[in-house]
Amino acid sequence: MPASDFTQQEYAARLEKNRAAMARQGIETLLVADPSNMAWLTGYDGWSFYVPQMVILPSKGSPLWWGRTQDKAGAAQTTWLDPADLFDWPEEHVQHPEHHPVESLVALLRERGWTDALGVEMDNYYYSAASHRILEQAFGPEALHDATGLVNWQRAVKSDTELEMMRKAGKLTAHMHATLRENYREGVPKNELVAQVQAAGIAGLPGLAGDYPAIAPIAPSGREASASHITWNDRPLVRGEATYFEISGCFRRYHCPASRTLFLGEPPADIRRAEAAVLTAIDDALAIARPGVTCEEVAACVYDSFARAGYVKGNRTGYPIGLSYPPDWGERTMSLRPGDTTPLQENMSFHLMPGLWTPDWGLAITESFVVTPSGGQPLAEIPREMVVRAG
Amino acid sequence: MPASDFTQQEYAARLEKNRAAMARQGIETLLVADPSNMAWLTGYDGWSFYVPQMVILPSKGSPLWWGRTQDKAGAAQTTWLDPADLFDWPEEHVQHPEHHPVESLVALLRERGWTDALGVEMDNYYYSAASHRILEQAFGPEALHDATGLVNWQRAVKSDTELEMMRKAGKLTAHMHATLRENYREGVPKNELVAQVQAAGIAGLPGLAGDYPAIAPIAPSGREASASHITWNDRPLVRGEATYFEISGCFRRYHCPASRTLFLGEPPADIRRAEAAVLTAIDDALAIARPGVTCEEVAACVYDSFARAGYVKGNRTGYPIGLSYPPDWGERTMSLRPGDTTPLQENMSFHLMPGLWTPDWGLAITESFVVTPSGGQPLAEIPREMVVRAG
Numbered sequence: 151m152p153a154s155d156f157t158q159q160e161y162a163a164r165l166e167k168n169r170a171a172m173a174r175q176g177i178e179t180l181l182v183a184d185p186s187n188m189a190w191l192t193g194y195d196g197w198s199f200y201v202p203q204m205v206i207l208p209s210k211g212s213p214l215w216w217g218r219t220q221d222k223a224g225a226a227q228t229t230w231l232d233p234a235d236l237f238d239w240p241e242e243h244v245q246h247p248e249h250h251p252v253e254s255l256v257a258l259l260r261e262r263g264w265t266d267a268l269g270v271e272m273d274n275y276y277y278s279a280a281s282h283r284i285l286e287q288a289f290g291p292e293a294l295h296d297a298t299g300l301v302n303w304q305r306a307v308k309s310d311t312e313l314e315m316m317r318k319a320g321k322l323t324a325h326m327h328a329t330l331r332e333n334y335r336e337g338v339p340k341n342e343l344v345a346q347v348q349a350a351g352i353a354g355l356p357g358l359a360g361d362y363p364a365i366a367p368i369a370p371s372g373r374e375a376s377a378s379h380i381t382w383n384d385r386p387l388v389r390g391e392a393t394y395f396e397i398s399g400c401f402r403r404y405h406c407p408a409s410r411t412l413f414l415g416e417p418p419a420d421i422r423r424a425e426a427a428v429l430t431a432i433d434d435a436l437a438i439a440r441p442g443v444t445c446e447e448v449a450a451c452v453y454d455s456f457a458r459a460g461y462v463k464g465n466r467t468g469y470p471i472g473l474s475y476p477p478d479w480g481e482r483t484m485s486l487r488p489g490d491t492t493p494l495q496e497n498m499s500f501h502l503m504p505g506l507w508t509p510d511w512g513l514a515i516t517e518s519f520v521v522t523p524s525g526g527q528p529l530a531e532i533p534r535e536m537v538v539r540a541g
Numbered sequence: 542m543p544a545s546d547f548t549q550q551e552y553a554a555r556l557e558k559n560r561a562a563m564a565r566q567g568i569e570t571l572l573v574a575d576p577s578n579m580a581w582l583t584g585y586d587g588w589s590f591y592v593p594q595m596v597i598l599p600s601k602g603s604p605l606w607w608g609r610t611q612d613k614a615g616a617a618q619t620t621w622l623d624p625a626d627l628f629d630w631p632e633e634h635v636q637h638p639e640h641h642p643v644e645s646l647v648a649l650l651r652e653r654g655w656t657d658a659l660g661v662e663m664d665n666y667y668y669s670a671a672s673h674r675i676l677e678q679a680f681g682p683e684a685l686h687d688a689t690g691l692v693n694w695q696r697a698v699k700s701d702t703e704l705e706m707m708r709k710a711g712k713l714t715a716h717m718h719a720t721l722r723e724n725y726r727e728g729v730p731k732n733e734l735v736a737q738v739q740a741a742g743i744a745g746l747p748g749l750a751g752d753y754p755a756i757a758p759i760a761p762s763g764r765e766a767s768a769s770h771i772t773w774n775d776r777p778l779v780r781g782e783a784t785y786f787e788i789s790g791c792f793r794r795y796h797c798p799a800s801r802t803l804f805l806g807e808p809p810a811d812i813r814r815a816e817a818a819v820l821t822a823i824d825d826a827l828a829i830a831r832p833g834v835t836c837e838e839v840a841a842c843v844y845d846s847f848a849r850a851g852y853v854k855g856n857r858t859g860y861p862i863g864l865s866y867p868p869d870w871g872e873r874t875m876s877l878r879p880g881d882t883t884p885l886q887e888n889m890s891f892h893l894m895p896g897l898w899t900p901d902w903g904l905a906i907t908e909s910f911v912v913t914p915s916g917g918q919p920l921a922e923i924p925r926e927m928v929v930r931a932g
Binding site for chain 1: 612665670732867
C-alpha cells in the first residue's frame, strides 16, 4: 500500500482529522505504533512491525517516521514523507538485552522539544509495556496520555478511494470462496483446500493482485468448529460435518472478510434452522444499517432473529474493517453489540458476524458492508446459503 | 500444534525448566502472554492472540489457561490441561471501551492468592501497556517483575521431537524453494509466484501438511530489495534484477526459514562477489557452530567473509528459531552478532542470516541450522547458489 495509492489531499485531510481529535484530547504529539495507523497516515508498508517503530504526529508540521535502520529504505520507498523526516534507531539495538530502541525515540522527542502532552496507544500490540516504561521514566507519567484508538476512530468513515479498494478486496474474497466451492469434496485434506483458497486470494484476478490478509484462514470442521479461532489441519473432509471458512481477500492492505459454511451430506435440522436464522439476521441488519441508526440497533436484528429460532448468541456480532496488519483485521473501535450506541455514518464499513457456536458444531455466514442512505450494501458478492455437497 | 504432538514427560520437563528459571529470578507466578510460549507450555493453538490471553504458571501445581469465553473450547481441544484449569473472561468485554479483560485476571489471581512476585513479559506484542497498568494498579509496581524472554530462553535447546518437527518444516521450505525455482521466469507477476510458493508450503508433501508461517513472504526485487522487509507487489519479474525470497515452511507451528536469491539475466560482478562472500560466510559459520563456541564467534565468520570481499555488514546475522506465531519467527533471546557471548549448546537452532543490502540491490542467502558436536547442521536441503535464469 504505497502512499501513491492516495492523493496528497487525502493524506492532508487525514492529518487534519487526527489533529482535531488530538486537540480535543489535549494531545500535542501523537506516537502512533499501530502499523495500520502508521500506514493510513503515511503509506508506510513492510513486515517490520515485529520491532519498535512509530509515526510521530506533532500538532504542526510533517509527521516523522521512526524505525529500525534497516527499514529506513522501506520508509523512503513507501511513504509520502520527505527523506529528512525519516529517523532510525541503531541497528545494533534490535532485540538487545541491554538496549531498547525507545531510548533513541526519547532522544528524538527531547531534541524536538516534544516532551509533554504525548499520546500513546496503551492497548496496542506494537506498543509494549517496556516501551511505555521507558517513556514514563523519561518524561513522567503525567506527560503521557492514553490515545488508544484515536487514529482508528478517524479511519471509521472511508473515502471513495478506500471503498474502491475494499470492493476490490471483496472481489478477491469472492474469488477465494468460488475456489472453495469448486474444490470442496469428501476426502480432500483441509490443508490442500486452504492452499488453493490462499493461492486464489494472492494470485487474484486480472489487474487485481492479492496481498496477505491480517488473519490466517479460520477453517474448522465438525466439533473443531465449536471453537471459534481454530485454523486448519490435514484431516480429510468427511460427510456429516459442517466446515466454516472465515477468510478475506486483501487488496493493498484493505480487507473484505466473509465467512461461509459448507456441509458434506444432508445437513441436520438444527443446522438448517441456524442457517435460516443467520440469513434472516443478515437481511434484517443490512436493511436498517443506515446513517443515524446505532450499532446496537443493527446488532439487535441478529440477536432477535437468533432468539426467534431458539438460539442465544452471547458475543458481539460485528466490528469495523478496512486497512489492516496482523494480527487483527478489525479496527477495534465500535462493536455491533448491546450497549454500543454509536450512530452509523455514511461510508462506515463493518464485518457483520452472525456466527453461532454450539458444543457440537459452528456455523458462520458473514458479510462485509458499507453504510449507505438506503442501508448496508455488501462489499462483495458471494452466495450466502450454506454450500451443500452430496459427498 | 495440539498438545498431543509431545509426550506428557516432555511437557513436565518444560515446566520444570521454567520453574527453575522463575526461582532464580524470584518469580512465584509467571504470566505468559507470548502465544509461542503459551503453546510451548500447554499446546494451546488458535488465532486468538489478538485479544488478551495468558497461561498462568504458578510455582507449584498445574498451569492455568486464561482467555476469551469464545476460545475456551479451543483451549479444551488443543491443550493438555484439565478442563477445570481453563478460565475465561466475559465475552462482552472484547475490545470494549469501558472494560478490560485483565480486570478478570486480577480477580482470578486474587482468588488464588497469587498477588506478589508476578512475572510479566514486559516487552511482548501480546502484553500491552494497558494490561500492565491494570496489574500495577491492582498489585503495586513492586509485585511485578520483568520476565521478558524467560520462557523463550528455556525453548533455546530443542528436544529430539522438536528437531524432527523443524526438519519437517525444512522439507516444506525446500519444497517452497523448488516451486520458486520452477516458476521463476521473466514476465511472471510477483504475486503469482508468491501464490504458488505459499500454496506449496501449505498443501505440503505426502504426510506433511503445512501450517501458516509467522511471517509473510518477504520478496523484493531490484531496488525494492535495498529495503529489507518489503513483501510483494504485482510487478512482473524483469531481466537485470535480483529478487530474494525470505520464506519458511511451518509444520505444526515449527519453522525453518531460508532465503534464496534469484536473478534474471547475467548477474553483475558486484552481486556475484557478494554471493561468493555469503556462501563462504555460511560454510565458515556452519563449520564452527559447535557447543561452547559463542554467538559472536559464529557471527565473526560472516563479518570476516564480507570484509574480505569489501563489504561492511552493519546488522546482526542470525537469531534462534523454533515454534512461533506472528509477527516474528525468531525467539528473541540470543543474536549472532558482536558482543553476544552466549555459548552455543547442542540442539540449539538458529537462522543464520548473512543478508546484504546496498542502495541498489539486496541479496539474501540464509540457512537454518542445529548445533551439533561436529558443527552447524542445516535443517533443510536447498541448493544455496543464486538461481540464475537467462530470462
